[in-house]
Amino acid sequence: MRVLADRDVCIGAGVCVMSTDAVFDQDDDGIVVVLVDDVPDTEQDNVRKAVQLCPSGALKLAD
Structure with a gap:
């Protein structure tokens, strides 16, 4: 499984990092x-x- 992030759409809420900091971070x-x-x-x-x-x-998500 791959996950794609559209950084132009991201609002920086941080929900992804709270869900799994092994996969996501914030700049x-x-x-x-x-x-x-x-x-x-x-x-x-x-x-x-x-x-x-x-x-x-x-x-x-992308397979």
């Missing part, structure tokens, strides 16, 4: 940064939750 401006190319199996449920909860819709 100095609070904009999402994806830390991994392939989401580890152990984090996939958390990433799905982050995608669902993202208030701006900046996150998308």
Whole structure:
């Protein structure tokens, strides 16, 4: 599983980082940064939750 982030859409709410800081971080401006190319199996449920909860819709899943 891969997760894609549209940094132009991100509003910096940080929900993704709170869901799984092993996959997401924020830059100095609070904009999402994806830390991994392939989401580890152990984090996939958390990433799905982050995608669902993202208030701006900046996150998308790709297989």
